[in-house]
Amino acid sequence: MRDERDRDEERAARRRARFERFVAGAENALELLRVGHLTEPQSAPYEVVHRERTYKLRRYGEGTTGPILLVPPLMVASEIYDIAPELSAVTWLVEAGVDVWLCDFGAPEHEEGGLERTLDDHVRAVSSAVDQVRERTGRDVHLAGYSQGGMFVYQAAAFRRSAGLASLITFGSPVDLNRNLPAMDEGTTEQIYRALQAALEKPLEELEGIPGFLSSLGFKLISLRKEAGQMVDLIAKLHDRQALEKREQRRRFLGGEGFVTWPGPALRKFIDEFVIHNRMISGGFVIDGRTVTLADIDTPILYFVGTRDELARPPAVRAVRRAVPRSEIHEVELRAGHFGLVVGSTSLGRTWPTVVEWMRWRDGEGGRPKLLDPLREPTARPETRAPEPRGFDFGLLASAAQGALLNASRRAGQLAEDAAGVVKSLRYQLPR
Numbered sequence: 001m002r003d004e005r006d007r008d009e010e011r012a013a014r015r016r017a018r019f020e021r022f023v024a025g026a027e028n029a030l031e032l033l034r035v036g037h038l039t040e041p042q043s044a045p046y047e048v049v050h051r052e053r054t055y056k057l058r059r060y061g062e063g064t065t066g067p068i069l070l071v072p073p074l075m076v077a078s079e080i081y082d083i084a085p086e087l088s089a090v091t092w093l094v095e096a097g098v099d100v101w102l103c104d105f106g107a108p109e110h111e112e113g114g115l116e117r118t119l120d121d122h123v124r125a126v127s128s129a130v131d132q133v134r135e136r137t138g139r140d141v142h143l144a145g146y147s148q149g150g151m152f153v154y155q156a157a158a159f160r161r162s163a164g165l166a167s168l169i170t171f172g173s174p175v176d177l178n179r180n181l182p183a184m185d186e187g188t189t190e191q192i193y194r195a196l197q198a199a200l201e202k203p204l205e206e207l208e209g210i211p212g213f214l215s216s217l218g219f220k221l222i223s224l225r226k227e228a229g230q231m232v233d234l235i236a237k238l239h240d241r242q243a244l245e246k247r248e249q250r251r252r253f254l255g256g257e258g259f260v261t262w263p264g265p266a267l268r269k270f271i272d273e274f275v276i277h278n279r280m281i282s283g284g285f286v287i288d289g290r291t292v293t294l295a296d297i298d299t300p301i302l303y304f305v306g307t308r309d310e311l312a313r314p315p316a317v318r319a320v321r322r323a324v325p326r327s328e329i330h331e332v333e334l335r336a337g338h339f340g341l342v343v344g345s346t347s348l349g350r351t352w353p354t355v356v357e358w359m360r361w362r363d364g365e366g367g368r369p370k371l372l373d374p375l376r377e378p379t380a381r382p383e384t385r386a387p388e389p390r391g392f393d394f395g396l397l398a399s400a401a402q403g404a405l406l407n408a409s410r411r412a413g414q415l416a417e418d419a420a421g422v423v424k425s426l427r428y429q430l431p432r
Helices: 002-035 089-095 119-137 148-160 186-205 212-222 224-236 241-257 264-276 314-318 345-362 396-400 404-410 419-427
Strands: 047-051 056-061 065-071 098-104 141-146 165-171 285-287 290-292 301-306 329-334
Touching (some): 089 098, 148 165, 301 314
Parallel strands (some): 065 098, 065 141, 301 329
Antiparallel strands (some): 047 056
């Protein structure tokens, strides 16, 4: 009898626990639906030390190492470097004793004249921020950028002819946009880009900008499996408020709050010069009426490449070795996707510690970073293009056209045999 009573009590306890779990999950779900969040945003403290029309200059802390100037990409908020306290790159760097600065472009849709900004405006903003940091610290600057922010780093360094720069550091930043396409012969590539230019020309002229929600949607479409996994994980932890709060800021950032509008004029020049004509790798590009080429750079470069990066594939990133012949160039390869290079456990365990080691090494204050492979560096590694399934992949262009285009085109089936087929395929994927 006692054993039976014990079993009945255990079953009753399990039922109560399941009910309490259900009630807690329902309460948390209702709060998320009603308010949209469980906690208020938290960010690392900073001071805005300089303002101009196109950017604000933040300073997070006065460390003994540095200074480092962080540059965000267009379409992603500056908080990419400070998503949440436990994921914050700037917090990690400040605690490591680094003098951390950030070039904040803000949200163009909320800035006066923000949607009229050109690509030149952003390159000039980065260059101006370098001058401001040098003026206040009296030291050359380590200029660092993620994704298109890294492209701005290369472009601003070329624009300045490396003046005042201690080193360049980039994370998932492509240089040869053709390398984001699947392997194919030159004739086919040229045909694709001619058709792409014709298909995009008129819609882009009428486009005020790419809204942030479309960027967020694009990133979700690129990694549907991961997005589904995160949704399942959220549902499984609905009863655990502490676990939900720990992931809250990352969920909100990736869910849409971390994405801002890409101004139309900047988008048009990006697609024309760096996608259609691939100016980063060939022929140079024009800023303020002056032709600029990455061959003008002679600053040491450290770049990070993700083996799982769908937006900036390794061959496109590694092309910097061909574009910048006069610099000492080093690579760190990580098993990570595009976001994972700067956000998450891999970045906090490998990316940012290597950045600090690199800065101290370049400043003569420390030894060679451990992750720099002495067997390969700084010798350029061969760039091979592994066979891939046939289909489009416009890499960073998809990032520009906001992800949905990339994912749809990459899965569109067989590559069209002629330009007409390409135009037909693209016509229904353009942002309206």
